[in-house]
Amino acid sequence: MTAGNPTMTTAEIRSAFLHFFEERGCKLFPSSSLIPDDPSLLLANAGMNQFKQYYQGKKTMHEIGATSCQKCVRTNDIDIIGTDGRHASFFEMLGNFSFGGVSKQQACAWALELSTEVFKLPIERLYFTVFTDDDETYEIWRSLGVEESHISRLGEDDNFWAAGPTGPCGPCSEIYYDMGEDVGCGRPDCAPGCDCDRFLEYWNLVFTQFDRQEDGSMPELPHRNLDTGMGLERMSAIMQGKTSFFDGDIMQGLIRLGEEISGASYVSDDYIGPSRSLRIIADHARSVDFMISDGILPGNEGRGYVLRRLLRRAVFHGRLLGVTEPFLGRFIDRVNELMGDAYPELTKNVALVKGIVSAEEERFSTTLDNGRVYLDEALAKLGEGEVLDGASAFMLHDTFGFPIDLTVEIAQGAGHEVDIDGFNREMEAQRERARANVKGDAWGSFNDVWTELSDTLASTEFCGYDADDIDGARVLAIVRDGASVDAAATSETVDVVLDRTPFYAEMGGQVGDAGTLMCGDVYVTVADTVSHNGLYAHRAQVTSAGELKVGDVVRAVVDGTRRELIRRNHTATHLLDAALKEVLGDHVNQAGSQLDDHRLRFDFTHFEALSAEELARIEEIVNREIFAAKPVVTRVMGIDEARASGAVALFGEKYGDVVRVVSVGEEEHPFSRELCGGTHARNTAEIGLFRIVSESSTGSNVRRIEAVTSLGAMAYLEERERMLAAAAEALKCRPDEVVTRIEALQRNLRDANQKLKAALTGGSSDAIATAIDQAVEVSGYKLVIAKLSGLEAAELRNVWDTVRSKIHTPVACVLATVTEKGTPALLAAATDDAAKAGFNAGSIIKAIAPAVDGRGGGRPTMAQAGGKNADGIDAALAAARGELGL
Template sequence: GMGLERMSAIMQGKSSFFDSDVMQGLIGLGEEISGVSYVSDDYEGQSRSLRIIADHARSVDFLISDGVLPGNEGRGYVLRRLLRRAVFHGRLIGIEGAFLGRFIDKVNELMGDAYPELLKNVALVKGIVDAEEERFSGTLDTGRVYLDEALGGLADGAVLDGATAFKLHDTFGFPIDLTVEIAEGAGHAVDIDGFNREMEAQRERARANVKGDAWGSFNDVWTELSDSVSATEFAGYEDEELEGAKVLALVVDGERVAHAGAGQKVEVVLDRTPFYAEMGGQMGDAGTLSAEGVRLTVGDTKAHNGLYAHSAVVEEGELAEGAIVNAAVDHHRRALLRRNHTATHLLDAALKNVLGDHVNQAGSLVAPEHLRFDFTHFEPLSSEQLVQIERLVNDQIFAAKPVVTRVMAIDEAKAAGAVALFGEKYGDVVRVVSVGAEEHPFSRELCGGTHAANTAEIGLFKIVSESSTGSNVRRIEAVTSEGAIAYLEERARMLDAAASELKCRPDEVAGRITGLQKELRETSQKLKNALTGGGSNAIDDAIAHAEDLGAYKLVVAQLEGLEAADLRNVWDTIRQKLHEPVACVLATVTSKGQPALLAGATDEAVAAGFKSGDIIKQIAPLVGGGGGGRPQMAQAGGKDASGIPAALEAARAALSA
């Protein structure tokens, strides 16, 4: 058990690794940020939290630097749990706002010389940490309110039920280990067996939903055919038409048949074909199969265990197993697919160029009309980055570079810098597609799909959208050639229509909209000021009737015609008008007929004993709701607006006692 950490502690004459120089440097940073003091034998309090933050921050930095990204499975899940536990313990010792980025800097300072890998992607590591920390902070706030309410309703020593723990996990994304930790701190155990039963029930529901789809497309007939029929030979890289292909099998409604007649839908297996089967994100080819007196229209092509299934409709005649047919791919559709596939390679290279080498493909769709590309990245792309990426791709298109394809050994391909998809399995011999004939082309990838012969065929590349598909995975959708022209024509039509409505020239639309937005903001602000500012008689009246509690003044009021969010503006107005220690309990009925409560207090009022979160928790049940928040401010919603007077009176009585 003599690992590096124990060895370093012994070499430094320490009894614990947490007392060694590296960890004390990180713990010292925690003391500085939080304002709490570290006592090494405090194993259940603040010192424990400082140790956890220091240890987890170090682990997070090393994991991300080693290529691990936060996720919901495997090592990505471990990373996310470490990161979230560090954030939680930061909250426990009073750290508000983002702080882990400072720990990453400290880890790099202390360990970067010994581990230079930490210094290679500092921006990536901090970007991912910041994004995850911000996301989890929202989760923590929302889930904590729900958990506090659940724990507040339990008798002393009672067990928190598994269903509630599962709802926290499933609905709010609240980790079960944090639920256990918070519950134990409040004197309650968690029904882990009940939680596990709920988890298993969810998995069973997921399996039931997926089972039909997963096995429906991979019917037993294909397993049987793969044992008796030779794999289809793909002959479509160079030729889009092939004569003399033999029908090896016909499948109708999941059953092998000997014949298929006019009007029937059939999957046709050929010994060789020019049709590309859907794989690697590229959609399958369409076209026709024909023989004397027989004609089929192929709508799609899929692969099953090496067998290419041409999904077709018999338009005329009858097709029999063993027949010889001519196979012709829809040339126009194939051309669009080829252009979009080559464009995805250009996009991948451009993303790496602009964002960094951490970008990896996380999925793609190459369709005739458009392309979709998923990639690993930790934050939304700016408009400037999107313009830069688009320009890089179009530069390669306008340069009319040849698309060169070579078949070579996998080791030779990797040595040449070919990009391989993470997690993809490759054989000993691979197909390498390069954009450009130079020694170091703009793009070089392992790929089995069909491609344009020259980038000029793509015509034009236009990004349509950029969005998130999950944690640290972004998606770009784009169009090329005919799709790009259609997209720009539609946008021009929409611009002309907007200019017509605004009665201006197309080049004046942006300025006119900016002016209208400014007018709208000014009008909205005037309305808000009239409602919640100095001209509001209701607020002035509430302030005039404020109760003097000695250490602070207390304003309790029900205000009409406001939304829940407006109560914050009222609280701001009260503070600005009084210029002295003050607290408030406010209520309104929203436009939807629902009650909303807010409690707020200046720091002096909080010091004198006013706790907004406690007040809201006490009175919210009187309006049929719940809520919470910080001592300085807390809010709640409810279902029964008739309970507002009782809630305000209860607050006044509790605070005046």
């Protein structure tokens, strides 16, 4: 297989595509974030995602169309990745889009021109598919010189796109490249749509031209939309003469690194051995780098779970290749080297990305070991020749990251098969759940009341940066129970939309403003303010007699005291962010925030708990800036100018062309400078005081600080003073003596506890002495069985030491206690002679632990178990007697 220009690199193909459509009047858009604006999508998975509002008519494009190269992540087929040359978790989608500006004829002509004139693909190797009933597109391809034998008609499953059961839809036309008979199935009827690798689809043109109704009719949309996509990796494989895009330049750059790290050799057509693992690591490492760089952090749900699963699969396949040390950081560097020019966001947070990856690799090493323990225990419960159930195999796959083939290999080594059908049922059930979560795709909320209102109303003008009270705001809409209404009467709770407002709508972690709307004698109390597609909804209740009607002109007054406290907390988060970077390092990035008039919460990326010294230093720095009474200055500027000024952008956040930049301190050398649309104090001195209330973890690699300022800090200190006074009163000392008095009490308590433990576990303990006296003779040794109280699990060993010291013949024991936390603990132990005589501590514990809802094990001479059911201790000891024939 030879393409027209096999020397083109992936970067050159990407550039040629975008330049082609720019030259023809299409506007070039940068890739949007992998975190989509659309809440119905988990991850950006197609080029059209960022153009949804243009398709819906909410935005208008002056150019005839748009072009972009969109980074995408899809994991629906994650288990296939590496087993063929077509599936990947990360891919780049080259796109050309139009919203009425490009005809079907023109779109097809451009596709053919780019393929044959720019990429020099021989037309005799190109094949085209159209929807069964789409005679129009069929005739267009024929008019452009495509042979009839190279055009196929496919059904709705393959060549028709729909937003859902109703709504926008239309036919598709795909272009395939014939990779050659040598990679095909050999059947005489082999054609585009066949499951073999001969015909590779590289371009799809979607003509969204109909609006499907509930009765099944499909009238034409007001204007025809165009959504075309070309898979960059597939085109690279075609252009570079490869049958697999893993053999293209970028993926080979990553696979060669895998060879270097592991010592394994890559073979292009090896889909089951080490080459499969090399493909998986290369693919997943690229996804991981892009996802974290866009602000996604590992987690246990949503996109965080997708990231964690990809990362752990990469680590696991490193283990399969014999790599036991952390290695993904080197892949991050290589991805940045290969793709950083096209995606500069990769190089902006390298320290953070590598820190997160390193922490996850270390954590997963422990998880892998635990997974192996789970598998070994599951296999140990099976009888000879029994099959490991599919649910257990899926648990290993889903929770511990064990691929099914590894589970099969280990199970077969132990003499067991795996219920693959049961595993597949569990896997399919998970896929169905995943599909349900994204049902409706990017069109999920096409017809709700706020979408309808935003189609007819201009966005609300926010004028609250400089004013808390304005006259002359007009009521544009009133929403009650999800429906637009003309008026709101006394006591009704509604959402009120104004043409302009001083009320800040909740966003960026800052809560919405509260206050009052007044229209003559009608008073409306606003409890909160939120934004819907740019329309500010004042969540309010009519609290006086009369009605508020659409068209009324109102006075809008923000609760000034509440807003001032919110301003102070917001500015404090900026100071805190800068202080964290100063104390902990530049890897710190804001990972979320929430602030109101009472306190602030700030989440940030970091890999371990903060020490008391670090927290004290951070608090000291923030208060230093407050006491310095530095000005807080806000400027509006272009995004490029803002970044050039050193303004900090929130990790993973998306910004428009014009932004607000908030600086604290001198213009030339500010202490803090961030992109921010919230409201702020005018001077740091207004914050008054800053106190950290708590520091905790919210998940792997993310810490949380909660703090108070201003009146909140005063209330916090007053409460602490009351608590100190109460402690001093209880201890009958002065407040400044509380610490000394507590330390003395703790010493006394430790001494008393030590004496008590010695009495309970020593030879003088009545319970132990009685148990020793009641020791029974078993063949070859003496046996002590005892239920004790007031001991911890570790202290049962001390009891065993006492038993051995008192009984000088071969001896064994089974001991039980309920710990201070109320959980049961069991111990079985024996001298070497007792073990030789037949006592096996490990077997005894394994047999009796289920009675306390626990499990455990150990050596023949020493074994322990914990559990959850303390009421089962008597049953456990009875079971021990039964096991020993008593």
